[in-house]
Amino acid sequence: MLTSLALIFLLGLLLGKVFNKLKLPSLLGMIITGIILSPYALNLLDSSLLNISADLRQLALVIILTRAGLSLDISDLKRVGRPAILMCFVPACFEILGVILIAPRVFGLSTLEAAIMGSVLAAVSPAVIVPRMIKLIDDGYGKDHSIPQLILAGASVDDVFVIVMFTAFTSLALGGKVSAMNFIEIPISIILGIALGIGTGIILVKFFKTFHMRDSVKLLIILSISFLLIELENQLKGFIPLSGLIGIMTMGIAIKQRYEILGKRLSGKYNKLWVGAEVLLFVLVGATVDLSYALKTGFSAIIVVIGALIIRMIGVFVCLLKTKITIKERIFCMLAYTPKATVQAAIGSIPLSMGLACGQQVLTVAVLSILITAPFGAICVDKSYKRLLVGD
Template sequence: METIPPGGDTEEMIPSKWNRFSQLTSNYSKPFQTKYHRRPDRSESFRLRLKYAFLCPPHGELARWLSYIISLAALWLVCLAISPQQALPGSNVFSLIVLYTAAALAGKLVTFLRLPSMIGMFLVGVLVRNVPHINIAQHILPNWSSCLRNFALTILLLRTGFKIISLRGGSSNIFYRLHLLPFAVELFTSACMYRFITKLPWAWSISLGSIISSASPSIILTLLLQIKNLPHTNSFQSQIAAALIVNNIFAAVIVAITWSTENNAANIILKLLEPFGEILVGVIVGILLCYIPPEDFVHNLFFRCVFLVGSSALVLFTLSAVHQTFVGHLAVLVLSYVAAWGWKRGLKNNQMLLHKLDTILSTFWLFCQTLLFGLMGCDVNLSVINARILGFVFACLLTGLLVRLVISYVVMIRTQITKRERVYCSLALLPKAESQVLAAYILQNALDLGDETLQPYGYIVLKMTVLAILLTAPFGATLLHLAGRYLLKTPTESSDESNIALVTRRKSSEDSVESLNGDDGTSEAEQQFMDISL
């Protein structure tokens, strides 16, 4: 029997039941805790790495996915408590949550193939819309889908404006070469092909050519934002972003002029001046954001972020509602550029402020991109496609893209852009995705006119646009992703490669000299001469 010394504490000598229980549970839980196990390397077996991934507490990739799942479950439960009719299975909110989860999983799986995650998200949307007995896409309300896509595109355009502020804008010569000539050549080529192959009238052919010639801001700007560590003197990123927005505006203006009910000179001039009105709106709102809220305002960063996102969404939604087409992109891009330029010039600690705002926008974009590309895939309806239309679209699309690639490369020969960047700029405007909005606009106008001879033309335009999106969006995104990896060498990578090559040449030269001089090696003077020469 254990004796207690005089003056001793009975609680210290005799463990309580709780202490014995905690010690027992600690001993039994050691095999399941990460702090008692060594983190396995990538070179070790898959079984060890999988075992370590499921140890407690949750960590790594598993913890991140658990956080996403719990967040989505909490959001669904809140919506279920507020409005059960909108959150039950088969409703709008439930379908959006299922689409988001499936698109996020597909985007993660596609990255294992070294492809951009947007490919998996887009293909999940296409499958959800077109696989029989899956009615998720049909349950998503069109106005919800449009609002969510526009909000996600707002975040993307804001990030692009912040990215452009750190780059040199480039010359106006490059502007006209990259923006106007390739778009005009592709538009003319596509319109002629559609006129003589599909027998569409000239107005329909020009409208279809302008729709097919416009590119996807969502896909291209997302890939541009993933390009990192390039020199700040590089201007091709800002040129591509500006060319993308300008080309889409030209396409919208051409369609608006072609299908306007008042084809007089005043209406045409008004349509041509609309882009300048967008620039003016973006400049005015951007200047207001430079001074509101003031620099000494309490919670300055929070209110600047709220005003930036809120005003951009308001501008985009308002202009889109007025014009019925996607023509608010330029205003949001100019707005973010002017606001970032004003903060960079007029505020103290401006770099820290811009970095924090870009971090917040990056967090928003992490969630918005999944919905954006998933909903874009849901808009692709494969039931309108047949083999005859597929052959026409493939021939016309391939001809127009080849002509554009050649013209885009040739017009930038005598510029400061390198050969690799010329190739990337030529490929940059390949993916098509948002152009289906204009095709639906044309079809709706044909249906509103009530002329039965025009309605088949409207359905042909819609079918060709859907096929162009399906053929160019996944392939173009994959091609741009691979081209950015292999064509755009960063300064760090090029210097590392040159250093490795120099060390390799030095080592091979030393080995050859040692083999010629025998085992004794070279003298000290000869070694110094060889080092200097290398």
């Protein structure tokens, strides 16, 4: 496993740097590193590492969502208001409906199979979006209408909504039943996640003010509690709906609101952690990609991905109607809300493992969505924010 980790970090950093020099996002180099090292190519990664790949990717997500919480100002979110709530689910609904319209004509799928495919595609990637929005907050871009905060908040909740939809659709495909309660669970899991995060953050602030310790120790404590929040979500699954990831981000927000000086210091620590976590996350995402799937139905799958993406962007535009957000800022939001990666890597193969007839097509589309949208979204944000957003 140690050799595999060495290859991941050395080659991931190297290719990331090469792509940076080419004025392309470093994450593209890291994803390609994963594809090269994966069992579907050179097969240089230890199987024991691949077995815990999902846990390692979740670790990286914990780091980036805590970092997002420590960077968010709650007053900015209040100022955004209605669009922030709509961005949590409206673009995803548009994308699912887009796939339902396109996939049956391209792949000959049933409406339910297309809905499963759409729910795999519809999740946006916090791992691609969050670091870029944090940079924009730090640099003061989009400050007037809190554009980075709007995208950060929406991207964090979007995944919860999509995964619930995916679970409902796959349950139907396997002959199960979906009740109204399945959909009521979405707001309940978000509200409970927020409440738990705020409570945990307040307790941690009181603890840190009472007991003196180094910031590095505080970081380890926060990381450990974050892992416990995810485990709590897993243990309560089927009984009480709870979003551990939203709880983690809200905990970061609470710490910043209650103890701003510590929040800034911890944010710097998490920035350093993200250097390694980013490489690990995107190389392991790349390692899940089997290009042979993509080559089999490549053009048809590309039509579905691009068509659904255009419809998703229309959904983002709808969310921003009747707001003071300028046309340029709306275009930026539409582009920034396109990247896919982590959720597609996590759930793209599940329909195939369930034995569903659409499993192969779903996996192919999930693979291509990562390869197309992760670099596309990252490049769009990196190249357009200075032209589309107002800076300090």
